[in-house]
Amino acid sequence: MKRIRLTVAYDGTDYAGFQVQPDLATIEGALNQALFHLTGETIQVIGASRTDSGVHAYGNVAVFDTESLIPADRFAPALIPYLPDDIRVVKSEEVPLDWHPRHVKCRKTYEYTFYCGQAEDPVTRRYGSYVRRLPDVEAMRKAAQYLIGEHDFTSFANPSSQVLMAGGSAVRTIYELCISEEAPDSIRGTGLTTVRVRITGSGFLYNMVRIIAGTLINVGTGLWKPERVKEALDARDRTKAGPTAEARGLALCRIEYKD
Amino acid sequence: MKRIRLTVAYDGTDYAGFQVQPDLATIEGALNQALFHLTGETIQVIGASRTDSGVHAYGNVAVFDTESLIPADRFAPALIPYLPDDIRVVKSEEVPLDWHPRHVKCRKTYEYTFYCGQAEDPVTRRYGSYVRRLPDVEAMRKAAQYLIGEHDFTSFANPSSQVLMAGGSAVRTIYELCISEEAPDSIRGTGLTTVRVRITGSGFLYNMVRIIAGTLINVGTGLWKPERVKEALDARDRTKAGPTAEARGLALCRIEYKD
Numbered sequence: 007m008k009r010i011r012l013t014v015a016y017d018g019t020d021y022a023g024f025q026v027q028p029d030l031a032t033i034e035g036a037l038n039q040a041l042f043h044l045t046g047e048t049i050q051v052i053g054a055s056r057t058d059s060g061v062h063a064y065g066n067v068a069v070f071d072t073e074s075l076i077p078a079d080r081f082a083p084a085l086i087p088y089l090p091d092d093i094r095v096v097k098s099e100e101v102p103l104d105w106h107p108r109h110v111k112c113r114k115t116y117e118y119t120f121y122c123g124q125a126e127d128p129v130t131r132r133y134g135s136y137v138r139r140l141p142d143v144e145a146m147r148k149a150a151q152y153l154i155g156e157h158d159f160t161s162f163a164n165p166s167s168q169v170l171m172a173g174g175s176a177v178r179t180i181y182e183l184c185i186s187e188e189a190p191d192s193i194r195g196t197g198l199t200t201v202r203v204r205i206t207g208s209g210f211l212y213n214m215v216r217i218i219a220g221t222l223i224n225v226g227t228g229l230w231k232p233e234r235v236k237e238a239l240d241a242r243d244r245t246k247a248g249p250t251a252e253a254r255g256l257a258l259c260r261i262e263y264k265d
Numbered sequence: 266m267k268r269i270r271l272t273v274a275y276d277g278t279d280y281a282g283f284q285v286q287p288d289l290a291t292i293e294g295a296l297n298q299a300l301f302h303l304t305g306e307t308i309q310v311i312g313a314s315r316t317d318s319g320v321h322a323y324g325n326v327a328v329f330d331t332e333s334l335i336p337a338d339r340f341a342p343a344l345i346p347y348l349p350d351d352i353r354v355v356k357s358e359e360v361p362l363d364w365h366p367r368h369v370k371c372r373k374t375y376e377y378t379f380y381c382g383q384a385e386d387p388v389t390r391r392y393g394s395y396v397r398r399l400p401d402v403e404a405m406r407k408a409a410q411y412l413i414g415e416h417d418f419t420s421f422a423n424p425s426s427q428v429l430m431a432g433g434s435a436v437r438t439i440y441e442l443c444i445s446e447e448a449p450d451s452i453r454g455t456g457l458t459t460v461r462v463r464i465t466g467s468g469f470l471y472n473m474v475r476i477i478a479g480t481l482i483n484v485g486t487g488l489w490k491p492e493r494v495k496e497a498l499d500a501r502d503r504t505k506a507g508p509t510a511e512a513r514g515l516a517l518c519r520i521e522y523k524d
């Protein structure tokens with residue numbers, strides 16, 4: 007018996023999220039099925055991040071145990087024929103049998119993408135949220151400063167979060183929150199400016215990154231002053247923060263473990 | 266009666282190309298249907314470029330005649346509710362009644378995208394062709410020099426081209442052929458290098474850009490010496506050029522008219 011850790015990338019557009027759900031296409035379901043076809047074993051992977059429906063990933067992590075004699079690093083290429091085109095195992099490696107992707111300290115990095123300009127672009131639409139107005143990125147950066155560090159993020163979590171419902175803490179640490187702006191390519195694309203919110207933290211509450219993105223874009227489009235984000239944070243009240251930005255703009259970039 | 270010119274962007278993944286075909290989803294069919302719903306008139310647009318199944322566009326052009334009183338520039342926003350998410354009219358404007366998108370001299374720019382590296386990326390897969398080996402871009406640039414200028418491109422056209430079958434000329438002019446290389450973002454994506462072939466010409470034969478892309482990547486991966494591209498061009502024989510690169514990597518970027 008050995009435990010294998012997979013680094014998984016996917017286009018989440020056509021999936022009902024990571025976690026297995028009856029009669030729905032999920033990332034976890036596709037991985038379990040591919041591993042069954044490859045090994046003949048009934049395998050249920052354990053995922054690090056249960057990303058929502060429509061959310062993408064470049065480096066989600068999942069583990070499983072197997073008696074298979076396939077070398078650990080060969081699982082990634084061997085799984086290709088058994089997975090749909092929109093899911094790829096980027097890396098596979100052996101980890102200790104007691105290693106669990108949700109019980110180990112880590113840093114997670116997410117990125118939220120906005121495409122901003124006159125007309126929505128049909129080619130980028132799957133991977134970003136569309137905003138007609140060009141946002142004031144400097145105001146967004148000012149607002150973002152209030153969120154960096156250790157805070158109670160109750161205002162920035164979906165109240166139906168399992169953690170919060172069970173009385174868990176809403177205290178999380180944001181290590182980095184960077185906002186980048188990329189001018190449109192004059193030939194490729196339809197002239198949209200790309201604004202990305204990249205955020206690294208110790209962990210995130212349910213919908214936290216999307217609520218942060220929705221709040222910061224409220225500042226960017228001038229609806230809110232940057233200071234209102236501090237008030238929202240201090241209130242510890244979900245109704246005081248901005249809207250939950252659409253799933254399609256979110257991508258889980260990577261999870262760094264200290265192992 | 267007035268003639269309206271549309272600039273159209275689309276994600277071609279889920280379409281059987283631009284041109285109307287019975288029982289298949291096409292860009293032209295979607296435009297005709299949307300215009301019928303908007304104006305009540307039976308409209309058949311005339312497209313500038315009949316892009317193939319799976320090919321994308323940021324700036325294809327189509328015209329139609331209408332008795333509608335909708336101001337010319339309002340067609341673009343007015344069509345949004347009648348078009349699927351993967352097709353957008355970026356611009357609409359009035360042109361003279363005798364203006365025809367295929368009878369006027371123009372410069373067309375296409376871009377072919379390769380994603381290169383260890384593992385295919387499920388997020389970029391729709392918009393580029395995957396190459397495992399990192400290509401030698403300098404060798405590709407050297408090979409590209411042979412193609413710039415006015416040449417007989419028989420070797421770089423699908424022999425079933427309607428133009429060639431009808432005895433038409435295979436002489437075309439390539440004004441620019443640039444190859445760019447973009448290093449992978451260390452956090453976003455799965456570590457693929459992007460190589461783009463951007464090509465501007467007076468017009469292109471059937472599959473010409475995809476055959477040029479397939480030939481240049483043969484050089485990039487070391488399968489061919491750059492000089493072999495000159496030999497292929499001189500041979501005026503399709504079997505002497507490289508393979509036709511996949512449709513998903515191709516995008517029609519823009520068409521420039523001198524009007």
